[in-house]
Amino acid sequence: MSFDPVLLLGGSGAIGHQTVRALRATYPDLPLLIGGRDLIKAQNAAVEMGGAEGVEIETTSEDLGLGERKISAVVVLYKDHSLAGLRFAQARGVPHLSISSGVFEIAPEIASFMHAPGAAAVVLGYEWLVGATTVPALELARAFSQVHEIRIGALVDEDDAGGPAVAADFEHLSHLLPAALTRRDGVYLWREGEDAKAVFSALDGTEIEASGFSSIDVVGLATATGAHSVQFNLGSGVSSDRRKGGTFSTEIILEMSGLDRKGQPLRTRHAVVHPGGAAPLTGMGIALLIERLVGLDGLPPVAPGLYFPYQILDASHYLARLAQEGGQVLELPLS
Missing domain, CATH: 3.40.50.720 (NAD(P)-binding Rossmann-like Domain)
Incomplete structure (x- = not known):
C-alpha cells in the first residue's frame, strides 16, 4: 500500500x-x-x-x-x-x-x-520525550487499584544538548514559565521559588538537584489515573551510564504510591532509560x-x-x- x-x-x-x-x-x-x-x-x-x-x-x-x-x-x-x-x-x-x-x-x-x-x-x-513518561507510567499503574501519588524525575545529561532547536525550545519555556504546574492533594497549583526545588535519586542512587517543570504529563497522568498528587521535576547533570564510564543516556524516574489490587498499600519505583539520550x-x-x-x-x-x-x-x-x-x-x- x-x-x-x-x-x-x-x-x-x-x-x-x-x-x-x-x-x-x-x-x-x-x-x-x-x-x-x-x-x-x-x-x-x-x-x-x-x-x-x-x-x-x-x-x-x-x-x-x-x-x-x-x-x-x-x-x-x-x-x-x-x-x-x-x-x-x-x-x-x-x-x-x-x-x-x-x-x-x-x-x-x-x-x-x-x-x-x-x-x-x-x-x-x-x-x-513524547510518551516516554506517560506510556510506561500508565502500564505500571495497572498494578494499582488506586493511584494516590506520582512523582517524576527526569535527568538530562549535560552532554545531551539535542541541537539548537531543542535549546531554543527550553529557553522559551524557561523564560516564560518559571513556575511548575503540579497537582497536590487534589488541587492544581503552580510551584515556584523554594517550593519548586526538589531532589530525586538517579538510576545509580546519586542525588540529583532538580526544579519543578510544567509538563503536560502532570495533567494527563492525573486525569488518566485519578492520582490526587502528581509532580514533574527536571534535573541536569551526569547521567548514571556516563558516571560509570559509558556514554550519556537519558533516564526518567517514576515513583508511584497507592493501593494494590488487594487494597493494600503499594509503592513502586522504576526508571525508563534509553542509552542514546533524549533525541532517539x-x-x-x-x-x-x-x-x-x-x-x-x-x-x-x-x-x-x-x-x-x-x-x-x-x-x-x-x-x-x-x-x-x-x-x-x-x-x-x-x-
Whole structure:
C-alpha cells in the first residue's frame, strides 16, 4: 500500500534525524518531506537521510508553498508560533502532531481544533520525550487499584544538548514559565521559588538537584489515573551510564504510591532509560505516533479528535520498540 508523504516541519535538526531513523527501521519506503525555511539546509538533510525530499516552507502561505501536493500527516518539530502547520493540516484534513509547546500555551491549538473538530486528529505531543513518561507510567499503574501519588524525575545529561532547536525550545519555556504546574492533594497549583526545588535519586542512587517543570504529563497522568498528587521535576547533570564510564543516556524516574489490587498499600519505583539520550527516545515516540495516525501498520488511521500521545500509542508495542532500541524500564529499590 502506498502513502502520501509525511511532512516534517523543522525536520533537518537532531529530532528530525532521529524521527526519520526510527521510521526507516520499520517503513523504509515511506516518502518524507523535510520542510524548512532554508531550502538548501532542508535538501542537504534529506540527502543525508535518504529517500526524502527537502522543500522550502512559506509559513505565511495557506498552502505552505506546497501547492496542491498531497500530504498524509504534518509533524511540527519546533515551536510554531503562527500555527501555520496546524491550519494547513486541518485544511487538508490530515493528522497534526506538534511537540514543542508548553502546557501554558496550548489554547491556540485547542481553539483551532474546537472550530474544526471533525477535520483530523490533532495530537498535543508535549509529553516529556513524547510518551516516554506517560506510556510506561500508565502500564505500571495497572498494578494499582488506586493511584494516590506520582512523582517524576527526569535527568538530562549535560552532554545531551539535542541541537539548537531543542535549546531554543527550553529557553522559551524557561523564560516564560518559571513556575511548575503540579497537582497536590487534589488541587492544581503552580510551584515556584523554594517550593519548586526538589531532589530525586538517579538510576545509580546519586542525588540529583532538580526544579519543578510544567509538563503536560502532570495533567494527563492525573486525569488518566485519578492520582490526587502528581509532580514533574527536571534535573541536569551526569547521567548514571556516563558516571560509570559509558556514554550519556537519558533516564526518567517514576515513583508511584497507592493501593494494590488487594487494597493494600503499594509503592513502586522504576526508571525508563534509553542509552542514546533524549533525541532517539523522542524520535521513536514521534515515529510510532506517525505509524498510528496514518495507519502505516495496516490498522485504520486515528479518527478526528484531540489526543495526548498515550491515548494513541499502544503500550505493549511502545515497550517492545523501546527494548529493540536498547532502552529499558527497570524496577528500582525504594528510596
